[in-house]
Amino acid sequence: MHELGVVIEVIKTVENFARKNALTKIDTLVLQIGELSSMIPRYIEACYPAAVDGTLLKDTKLKIEILPGNAICKKCNKVFNLLENNGNCPNCESKEWDLLCGKEFMIKEIIAF
Structure with missing residues (x-):
């Protein structure tokens, strides 16, 4: 489970920002995770x-927040969920x-008092 190491790095980043x-x-940390990323939200x-x-x-x-794994067709230009x-x-x-989109993993928001 590589998620723990990634979460620890996120925490360090947020603490440095703070x-x-x-x-x-x-109060709240908001992460965005693409549904095609290697991170498993649960x-x-x-x-x-x-x-x-x-x-x-x-x-x-x-x-x-889960971001959709969307692609655009090279033949007809339709955007669709993979x-x-x-x-x-x-x-x-x-x-x-x-x-x-869909491979993202990012800190979207840090909500502080």
Whole structure:
């Protein structure tokens, strides 16, 4: 489970941001995770409490937003969700597409008091 290591790095990043901006309390951390990324949201949620224990984020709520794995068809230019359509364009059934989004993993928002 590589999610724990990634969460620890996110925590370090947020703590550094908090120190630089004189934040003493963070209420919510919002992460965006693409549905095609290698991060599994339920694993992130599962390891988060242990990872924040003893840190500035110990009482912080975690919110995860899932971003769709969308592609654009090279033949007909239709934008579609890869997972929902098994990698085939629902318009022309082509398997030739360019990935638009879905591999993201980022800190979207740090909500502080």
